[in-house]
Amino acid sequence: MVSTTAEVIYQRPESFSDVHTHYCPGCTHGVAHRLIAEVIDEMGLREKTIGVAPVGCSVFAYKYFNMDFVEAAHGRAPAMATGIKRVLPKNTIFTYQGDGDLASIGMAEIMHAAARGENISVIFINNAIYGMTGGQMAPTTLPGMKTTSSPFGRDVELAGYPIRMAEILATLDGTGYVVRRSLHNAANIRKSKKAIRMAFETQERGLGFSMVELLSSCPTNWKISTQDSLTFIEEQMVPLFPLGDYKVVPALASLKV
Amino acid sequence: MAKELLKGNHAFAEAAIRAGVEAFYGYPITPSTEFLEYMSRRMPSLGRAFVQAESEVSAINMVYGAACTGKRVMTASSSPGVSLMMEGISYIAGTEVPAVVVNVMRGGPGLGNIAPSQGDYYQMVKGGGHGDYFPIVLAPASVQEAIDYIGLAFDLAEKYRSIVHVIVDGNMGQMMEPAELPPMKDIPEKVPDWAVSGAKGRDPNNLTSIYIDPEDEEVTNLRLLKRWKEIEKNEVIFDEVEVEDAEILVIGFGTAGRVASSAIREAREEGIKAGLLRPITLAPFPQDRLLELTKQVKRILVVEMNSGMMLDDVMKIVQGRVPVEFYGRMGGVTPLPDEILDELRRVSANKDPGADDPRDEWIPRLEKKILGDK
Numbered sequence: 293m294v295s296t297t298a299e300v301i302y303q304r305p306e307s308f309s310d311v312h313t314h315y316c317p318g319c320t321h322g323v324a325h326r327l328i329a330e331v332i333d334e335m336g337l338r339e340k341t342i343g344v345a346p347v348g349c350s351v352f353a354y355k356y357f358n359m360d361f362v363e364a365a366h367g368r369a370p371a372m373a374t375g376i377k378r379v380l381p382k383n384t385i386f387t388y389q390g391d392g393d394l395a396s397i398g399m400a401e402i403m404h405a406a407a408r409g410e411n412i413s414v415i416f417i418n419n420a421i422y423g424m425t426g427g428q429m430a431p432t433t434l435p436g437m438k439t440t441s442s443p444f445g446r447d448v449e450l451a452g453y454p455i456r457m458a459e460i461l462a463t464l465d466g467t468g469y470v471v472r473r474s475l476h477n478a479a480n481i482r483k484s485k486k487a488i489r490m491a492f493e494t495q496e497r498g499l500g501f502s503m504v505e506l507l508s509s510c511p512t513n514w515k516i517s518t519q520d521s522l523t524f525i526e527e528q529m530v531p532l533f534p535l536g537d538y539k540v541v542p543a544l545a546s547l548k549v
Numbered sequence: 550m551a552k553e554l555l556k557g558n559h560a561f562a563e564a565a566i567r568a569g570v571e572a573f574y575g576y577p578i579t580p581s582t583e584f585l586e587y588m589s590r591r592m593p594s595l596g597r598a599f600v601q602a603e604s605e606v607s608a609i610n611m612v613y614g615a616a617c618t619g620k621r622v623m624t625a626s627s628s629p630g631v632s633l634m635m636e637g638i639s640y641i642a643g644t645e646v647p648a649v650v651v652n653v654m655r656g657g658p659g660l661g662n663i664a665p666s667q668g669d670y671y672q673m674v675k676g677g678g679h680g681d682y683f684p685i686v687l688a689p690a691s692v693q694e695a696i697d698y699i700g701l702a703f704d705l706a707e708k709y710r711s712i713v714h715v716i717v718d719g720n721m722g723q724m725m726e727p728a729e730l731p732p733m734k735d736i737p738e739k740v741p742d743w744a745v746s747g748a749k750g751r752d753p754n755n756l757t758s759i760y761i762d763p764e765d766e767e768v769t770n771l772r773l774l775k776r777w778k779e780i781e782k783n784e785v786i787f788d789e790v791e792v793e794d795a796e797i798l799v800i801g802f803g804t805a806g807r808v809a810s811s812a813i814r815e816a817r818e819e820g821i822k823a824g825l826l827r828p829i830t831l832a833p834f835p836q837d838r839l840l841e842l843t844k845q846v847k848r849i850l851v852v853e854m855n856s857g858m859m860l861d862d863v864m865k866i867v868q869g870r871v872p873v874e875f876y877g878r879m880g881g882v883t884p885l886p887d888e889i890l891d892e893l894r895r896v897s898a899n900k901d902p903g904a905d906d907p908r909d910e911w912i913p914r915l916e917k918k919i920l921g922d923k
Contacts, residue, residue, distance in 0.1 A: 339749035344614070345757075354755045360745040362617045363757035365640050368610035371602065375614025375622070376745070378598035379572050383747050401610070404603035 305329040307338045309358045318511040318518025320475040321349060324417060325356050327485040328386070331492055332359070341384040342376055344369040346398075348390035349423035367398025370405035373412045384495060386413040392422045395431040395455050402461070406501045409466030413491040414503040416457060419510040420529060427513030431455045434532055439513070454532060458505045462538035468500030470539040474507035476525035480535075489549040490540075499541055507533055552727040557692050557717070558583035560728055561625070561651060564696040566591055568703045569734045570649075571620040572598035574611035576630060579663040580719035581653035584625035605630040609637030609650075616646035617756045619744030621703050621736075625651035627719070628669050629660065631677075638712055639678030642773070643758030647706035649699070651715045653722035656881030664881025665719035667803060670858035673714045674832045681770045683777035685713045685784065686832040688802040692726040698829070700731060705784060709776055710743075716831070718854060720804045720883060781833040788827040791817060795824025797896055798842055798871075800863055801852035802828050804883060809852045812889035821897045831859065836866045843870040848903075850896050852889055853877045857908050864907075872903030875911045888918075 304310060308329035315321045332338050338359050345353040347366035354361030364372040369387035377385045394402050394416050405412065421439055422428040428441040432454045436445040458472040469491055473484040484506055491502035507529050509521035516524065555563075562584045565573070573588040585601065592599035598615070602608035608624050615622035626634060631652045641648050654669045656662040671677075674686050685705050689695040695717055702713040740746045745754050760766035790810045792798065797816075801809040806827035813823045826842060828835050843849075849871050851860045857875050867873055876892045878884045904910050 340747035342745045342747060351759060354757065358748070358753060360748045360753050361755045361757075362614065362745055363644075363755070363759055365610060365613075365636055368607070368613075368637070371607040371610035372614035372617075374600060374607075375572065375574060375611030375616075376618055378600060378611075379615045379618050379620050379622070380746065400603050401607055404607065408600070 305333040307332040307358050309356050311355060313356055314352060315349065316512040318509060318521055319349070320419075320506070320508040321417065323475050323481060324415060324484075324506055324508065325353065327481070327488050328388070328415060329357060331485065331489045334489070335492055335496070337384045337492065340382065341386065342380070344373045344376070344385065344387040346387065346389040346393040347424075348393050350388055350390060350417065351424065353388050367393050367396070368401055369393065370398065370401040370410070370412070370414065374405055374408070374410050377410060377412050381411070384492065386415060386492070388415045389417065390423065391416070391418045391420065391430045391432040395457050402457070403464070406461045406464045406503070407466045409500040411495050411498055411500060413495045414501070415488065415491070416503055416505040417508045418457070418505055418533065419508040420454070421510050421513045423510050423513055432533070434528060456533060458503065458538045461503055466501050467503070467539050468541045469494040469502040469544055471537045472505040472507070472533060472535050474525055474530060474535055475509070476507065476522040486549050490544065490547065493547060493549065494544060497543065499543055505533070552729045554725050555692055555728050556583065556723070556725045557695065558653065558722045559587045560692050560730070561695050561699055562587040562591065563730055564699040565623055565649070566595065567731050567733050568700040569621050569736045570597070570623050570703070571736060572612070572615040572622040573624065574600045574602050574608045574615070574622070575624045575626065576602050576605045576608050578627045578630040580655055580665070580722045581625050581627040581651070583722070584651065584653070605633035606636060609634035612648050613637050613641050613644070613646070616641055616648040617644065617745050619741040619746075623649040623651065625653065627653045628655050628657050628666070631669065631672070635678040638684070639680055639682065640758050642678065642682035642684070642712050643680060643769075644756050645710040645773075646756065647703070647710055649702045649706055649713050649715065651699070651717070654716060654718045662881045663719065665804060665854065665883055666879070666881050667718055667805060667854040667858075668879065669716065670831070670853070670855055673716050682712070682773055683780070684832060685709070685711055685780060686830065687713065687715045688829060688831050689715070689717060689721070690803050690807040690827060691728075692721065692724070693728040694829070695721060696728055696730060709780055711776070711780070716803070718804050784830060785833050785835045785837070786829040787835040787838060788829060790825040790827070792824035792826065792842065794822055795845070796822040796847045797824070797893060798846040798849045799823060799825045799852055799889070799893070800828070800839070800849060800859070801825065802831060802859065805852045805854050808884055808886055809889050811886040812893060815886065815890050816893040819894070821893050823893050834862055834866070839863065839866050843867055846871060848896055848899070849873045850892060851875045851907070852884065852892075854883060855879060857911070860907065872901070873907050874899070874903060875907035877911065877915070
């Protein structure tokens with residue numbers, strides 16, 4: 293006889309608010325949000341987590357997570373997270389930042405938070421463009437890539453070269469876990485979730501600063517289709533921003549998630 | 550507790566500790582650096598948070614973060630550093646979280662110098678950061694007063710969920726004076742209901758300064774304005790010296806007010822009936838008291854260590870009821886009691902109705918003083 297007992301195998305995480313997001317179709321912010329919410333649920337951290345939202349497309353991230361949240365000034369999320377973590381060391385503190393926020397205006401804050409070994413987790417969305425302001429050149433914009441402020445394509449003679457944050461931060465002794473992943477297909481999304489889990493595990497174990505850089509799409513400002521955006525990540529971004537583990541402290545090496 | 554000989558910056562820091570400050574985030578800058586140094590020793594030994602930030606921008610954003618947890622948090626800096634903090638100060642004001650900023654002011658603009666000044670009056674009193682908000686500004690004139698008002702600053706910050714500035718000049722940060730510290734206050738265990746602490750057994754708290762719908766922002770602006778009106782009604786503090794029968798009213802805050810009080814005592818010995826109104830809250834300004842005194846006094850002399858910033862507020866309140874004159878030193882120069890005594894002698898003999906802008910008459914006097922007959 294066939295069993296008829298229904299079992300829930302997929303549902304909205306408790307940490308994810310039941311609201312519509314304002315993100316564009318094909319944008320991977322929603323995927324990244326959901327992965328974070330799933331990890332926080334699975335680790336049972338929701339009631340002690342305080343998120344720090346950035347300025348950028350994810351400025352309203354606090355509306356989409358069912359947990360305490362603060363909204364930082366542009367680039368200052370790591371400083372704000374530091375301020376919170378130092379007075380609430382038992383709470384779980386994470387920032388969610390884009391490339392303009394983290395790698396341009398907030399460069400000092402991210403570098404020094406990492407150098408101090410702040411026990412916070414940073415989710416870094418690298419989509420190579422400023423989204424909220426309408427598609428300007430970012431510190432991670434690819435050479436030759438057209439944006440509204442590099443209309444003839446990023447000319448490295450004039451505008452320099454993209455910054456690889458995971459590689460840079462991994463050189464700092466204060467970091468415990470620094471990796472780059474991508475959100476362009478299901479296999480990589482699964483790997484991204486594991487990395488986010490590792491970042492929060494790093495914090496819960498007090499092993500220092502953790503960051504997961506996620507290569508992400510922006511079909512609206514890249515001005516290509518959602519499908520082509522995922523291909524663009526795979527074919528154009530991954531070669532420039534290689535996926536991999538840039539820093540995993542020995543205490544984490546044996547951890548399987 | 551007995552009086553001790555205390556250095557200004559050290560005393561201010563210890564006063565904050567005894568008021569229950571749980572986090573200090575700062576960046577070194579003369580003439581406030583001893584504040585940070587003192588905190589770097591004391592805070593960790595008490596199990597409280599201290600971070601020397603990578604910049605004043607970071608320091609104030611750390612303050613912003615901790616303020617969102619409802620804990621007592623502060624920073625201390627000096628003029629150019631406070632300029633860098635204005636971003637975070639505006640966010641703190643917009644998010645309606647309490648925080649205390651001490652500005653040990655120095656000569657400016659630009660890099661200026663490290664000598665005492667009151668040149669940040671506009672920046673501190675009128676806002677300084679972007680947007681519609683109203684900081685509370687306390688201007689003590691002695692190490693003891695600073696100790697007392699740093700404690701009050703935290704109370705006011707929490708009562709009104711407001712940014713509170715305590716402004717002193719480099720003299721007060723650097724000098725040593727006998728003063729008495731208050732006893733150590735217990736740190737409250739209860740978290741304010743608006744603070745972030747983890748959404749355990751309650752709905753999430755979101756603390757933000759973004760109101761994307763202009764109508765929502767306007768409601769917020771109105772709330773801040775109405776709160777400010779309450780502050781104006783309830784929190785005015787000032788000090789007076791010999792005003793009962795005064796014919797000349799000197800108005801000065803902080804060090805300038807203190808130097809003026811010495812000059813007033815000497816002027817009294819010469820038969821000049823001078824008195825001092827010393828605003829301690831520069832915001833809210835003691836405007837009702839000043840208006841009342843315009844009915845009594847014949848002339849007003851505003852004394853500042855800047856180009857006449859508080860003077861503008863005085864003129865706005867006095868509105869020609871009494872002639873107003875001005876004496877200021879700028880650039881990090883502290884006026885001597887004799888300079889103000891000379892001014893009092895001059896003012897007591899002056900029968901002119903006064904210029905529309907008192908600075909027009911002061912500039913040549915100052916030039917003569919600086920350049921002599923060169």
